[in-house]
Amino acid sequence: MYFKDIIGQEALKQQLIHSAETGVVPHALLFTEQGGAGAFPLALAYARYLNCTGRTTDDACGHCPSCVKYDILAHPDLHFVFPIVSKKEKKKEICDDYLTEWRSFLKERPYFSLDDWLDYIDAGNSQALIYSKESDEIIRKLSLKIYEATYRILFIWLPEKLHPTCANKLLKIIEEPPPHTVILMVSEHPELILGTILSRAQRIPVKGIQAEDIASAMVSQFNLTTDDAHYVAHLANGNYLKAIEAISTGDENRFFLEQFKSMMRNSWARNVRGMKEMADVLAGIGRERQKNFLAYCQHLVRENFVYRFQAPELNYMNREEATFSIKFSPFINERNVFDIMEELALAERHITQNVNAKMVFFDLSLRLTVLIKR
Numbered sequence: 477m478y479f480k481d482i483i484g485q486e487a488l489k490q491q492l493i494h495s496a497e498t499g500v501v502p503h504a505l506l507f508t509e510q511g512g513a514g515a516f517p518l519a520l521a522y523a524r525y526l527n528c529t530g531r532t533t534d535d536a537c538g539h540c541p542s543c544v545k546y547d548i549l550a551h552p553d554l555h556f557v558f559p560i561v562s563k564k565e566k567k568k569e570i571c572d573d574y575l576t577e578w579r580s581f582l583k584e585r586p587y588f589s590l591d592d593w594l595d596y597i598d599a600g601n602s603q604a605l606i607y608s609k610e611s612d613e614i615i616r617k618l619s620l621k622i623y624e625a626t627y628r629i630l631f632i633w634l635p636e637k638l639h640p641t642c643a644n645k646l647l648k649i650i651e652e653p654p655p656h657t658v659i660l661m662v663s664e665h666p667e668l669i670l671g672t673i674l675s676r677a678q679r680i681p682v683k684g685i686q687a688e689d690i691a692s693a694m695v696s697q698f699n700l701t702t703d704d705a706h707y708v709a710h711l712a713n714g715n716y717l718k719a720i721e722a723i724s725t726g727d728e729n730r731f732f733l734e735q736f737k738s739m740m741r742n743s744w745a746r747n748v749r750g751m752k753e754m755a756d757v758l759a760g761i762g763r764e765r766q767k768n769f770l771a772y773c774q775h776l777v778r779e780n781f782v783y784r785f786q787a788p789e790l791n792y793m794n795r796e797e798a799t800f801s802i803k804f805s806p807f808i809n810e811r812n813v814f815d816i817m818e819e820l821a822l823a824e825r826h827i828t829q830n831v832n833a834k835m836v837f838f839d840l841s842l843r844l845t846v847l848i849k850r
């Protein structure tokens with residue numbers, strides 16, 4: 477990760493570059509963000525830049541011995557701490573046990589969320605934590621002599637996940653790390669961090685990415701048209717992960733949209749056979765997905781109602797949904813929107829109460845035949 481790979485955040489980059497050049501490097505920094513703003517890649521680019529022996533005024537060189545080791549995230553003076561799921565049977569109890577996964581994970585995606593990481597390591601429903609055992613590891617590593625780096629770096633990704641015992645043991649080291657050691661923390665929920673840790677670190681708030689910057693990244697990285705790119709940037713609201721999500725409509729979303737379309741078509745055409753077939757399909761997808769589908773329908777109806785006001789800043793649909801809305805939105809109006817929403821909410825409640833799903837969906841389609849023509 478280099479500064480040039482960071483989307484937007486120019487002022488922060490300059491601030492960090494300035495800190496490296498003047499040698500005024502705080503011993504503990506806490507980057508905070510709401511997610512998808514690039515706090516982690518920024519901190520990583522900063523760590524690389526601090527240690528690069530051939531750096532220019534705007535970035536690390538990419539070929540000095542330090543950069544080469546940073547490329548593969550295997551530098552003897554670079555340590556990572558991050559939430560994990562303890563798997564005793566597989567002997568995975570501390571961060572280093574996950575180091576191989578962690579490196580390939582970071583290599584694959586510079587921007588990521590905790591959920592992305594947990595999916596990557598098949599965490600299942602287990603709670604991810606930085607376990608108390610980790611503090612001994614950290615203290616041991618930082619007590620060693622620095623091998624070769626100008627600055628030894630300790631990353632703590634999501635210090636809000638530190639087990640209280642671990643956090644308490646680290647207080648002293650965060651307050652006064654060994655010489656030439658820099659602790660870089662990246663948090664999405666600083667309000668959950670122990671106050672005594674907060675007060676020991678200098679805070680760097682990373683704001684959401686400017687819409688302009690997200691838009692140009694969409695154009696250069698995904699070849700979106702300028703119009704599409706601005707549209708996606710608006711949906712993303714400063715969060716690059718949301719922008720990615722918006723351009724990659726998931727399979728589930730596409731399936732739901734198709735079902736919604738045929739439900740509305742069947743009801744409009746009073747196609748009873750179509751309604752029955754659809755009820756059969758939906759009855760077979762399981763309760764949880766049925767509920768999600770009905771929630772999705774309510775979202776689409778709301779968006780199509782808003783669509784009529786020609787106020788794009790209020791609309792939150794992806795491209796495919798928006799295309800569909802050009803034709804569909806005229807059917808949703810003041811006379812039917814609230815009743816349709818109510819029917820969908822009622823169907824959702826019935827699904828929750830284990831009413832026969834086939835009946836729920838068939839009934840719903842029948843009622844819509846009346847409402848959609850209002």
Ligand SMILES: [Zn+2]
Nearest residue numbers: 528537540543
């Ligand atoms: Zn370098």
